[in-house]
Structure formats: C-alpha cells, structure tokens
Amino acid sequence: NSVSIINGMDEIGNVTVGSDPSAIAYDPANGYMYVTNSNSNSVSIINGMDEIGNVTVGSDPSAIAYDPANGYMYVTNSNSNSVSIINGMDEIGNVTVGTRPNAIAYNSVNGYIYVANSYSNTVSIINGMNDLKNIYVGLFPDGLAFYPNNGYVYVVNYESGTISIIGASYNITFYESGLVSGTLWYVNLSNKQSFSSANNTISFREPTGNYSYNIGTGNKMFNPYPAFSTFN
Numbered sequence: 001n002s003v004s005i006i007n008g009m010d011e012i013g014n015v016t017v018g019s020d021p022s023a024i025a026y027d028p029a030n031g032y033m034y035v036t037n038s039n040s041n042s043v044s045i046i047n048g049m050d051e052i053g054n055v056t057v058g059s060d061p062s063a064i065a066y067d068p069a070n071g072y073m074y075v076t077n078s079n080s081n082s083v084s085i086i087n088g089m090d091e092i093g094n095v096t097v098g099t100r101p102n103a104i105a106y107n108s109v110n111g112y113i114y115v116a117n118s119y120s121n122t123v124s125i126i127n128g129m130n131d132l133k134n135i136y137v138g139l140f141p142d143g144l145a146f147y148p149n150n151g152y153v154y155v156v157n158y159e160s161g162t163i164s165i166i167g168a169s170y171n172i173t174f175y176e177s178g179l180v181s182g183t184l185w186y187v188n189l190s191n192k193q194s195f196s197s198a199n200n201t202i203s204f205r206e207p208t209g210n211y212s213y214n215i216g217t218g219n220k221m222f223n224p225y226p227a228f229s230t231f232n
Contacts (some may be wrong), residue, residue: 017044044106057084076101098123109151110169116141137164
C-alpha cells in the first residue's frame with residue numbers, strides 16, 4: 001500500500017497510499033502523480049515525496065490515463081462500469097462505459113480516450129466527458145495501446161488470442177440546400193450525438209465505424225425523405 005520513489009538506481013523515498021495501488025499516471029501540467037488504489041476506491045495524488053490529496057472514485061479503480069488536451073485524468077472503475085474524470089484534485093464527472101473496464105489509453109491524433117471493457121467485449125471511446133461510441137472487439141479485451149505513427153489503437157483480446165486494431169477518426173460534413181437562410185437544421189447520430197447549424201454545412205469528427213443518422217429541422221415541411229440512412 002505504498003509508492004516507492006526511485007532516483008537513478010536508488011530508492012530515495014516511500015509514500016503511503018491507499019489499499020492495493022494498481023496503476024499510476026503523471027500530469028505534466030501540475031507535476032503530480034496519480035495512483036489508483038483498487039481496494040480503497042480512491043486515487044492518491046503525490047507531489048514530489050508527499051501525498052497531498054485523495055480523490056474518491058468508483059469501485060475498484062484499475063487503470064488511469066492523462067489527457068493533455070484538457071488536463072484531465074481518466075480512471076477506469078472496474079466494478080462500477082464507469083470512468084471517473086479528475087481535474088486537479090477533484091472528480092468533475094463520471095462516464096458510464098461497458099462491463100468491467102480494465103484498461104485505458106489516450107489517442108493524441110483525435111484526442112479521444114479509449115477504454116477496454118473486458119466483460120462486454122467492447123472498447124468505449126470517450127471525448128471529454130461523453131461516451132461517443134462502443135466498438136466490438138475480441139473476447140475479454142484487457143489491454144490497449146496507441147501507436148502515434150499510424151493513429152491506430154491496438155487492443156489485446158485475452159480469450160481470443162488476437163489483437164484488434166481500431167482506426168483513426170475522420171472529418172464528416174453534411175451539406176444542405178434549399179432551406180431559408182438562417183434556418184436551424186440538425187444531424188442526429190445513432191450514438192445519441194446531435195449536431196446543428198444555421199449555415200449550409202455541419203461538420204464533426206467520428207471514429208471509424210458504421211452509423212445510422214437522421215436529418216431534420218423544427219419545421220416538418222423541410223424534413224428530407226427518407227429520414228433515416230447510414231454512413232461509414
């Protein structure tokens with residue numbers, strides 16, 4: 001229940017943390033180390049050689065990753081099926097993911113967080129504080145890593161004896177013509193995301209995959225037909 005501090009080839013200190021510390025990550029913005037304590041349901045925050053704070057999270061925090069784009073720490077709570085989001089020394093949000101999230105990684109190309117859900121055989125993709133999409137992979141995914149040279153995320157499927165490869169995200173643009181200038185229109189995706197604009201384009205990024213969507217306005221006279229379609 002401790003963290004050893006090593007300088008070069010010597011242990012120079014020891015910090016007591018919570019019960020069964022299992023993972024650790026560094027925040028370069030504040031210089032703190034964040035340690036997940038699996039049996040204490042907490043994250044210890046270490047500055048130098050001292051524990052300066054403790055954040056209560058979900059049940060069995062097992063993995064942690066830092067997002068440099070927003071400065072948040074993302075913690076997988078394996079027994080809560082959720083990811084806690086920590087900013088500095090406070091939990092500021094909680095995202096529901098698949099069953100038994102056991103591993104997590106940050107994709108620096110698209111800025112998304114990827115979470116391996118071992119009992120769901122899925123990978124959840126988080127943007128900020130929202131779960132964008134769940135991708136089915138092999139059996140019992142319990143490890144993943146991001147490769148910046150190609151923008152892919154590699155997922156270890158323990159019970160399948162395979163590695164799933166998840167591609168990068170892409171820009172998607174919808175164009176409209178025929179609406180009265182300034183009319184608000186929208187695109188709703190199957191993953192419960194909604195985008196709207198009063199201009200003639202709507203653009204956003206999505207991970208590789210298949211999506212169903214519908215397009216419309218508040219005025220049913222302008223709604224297209226057919227209303228539902230797909231893209232990949």
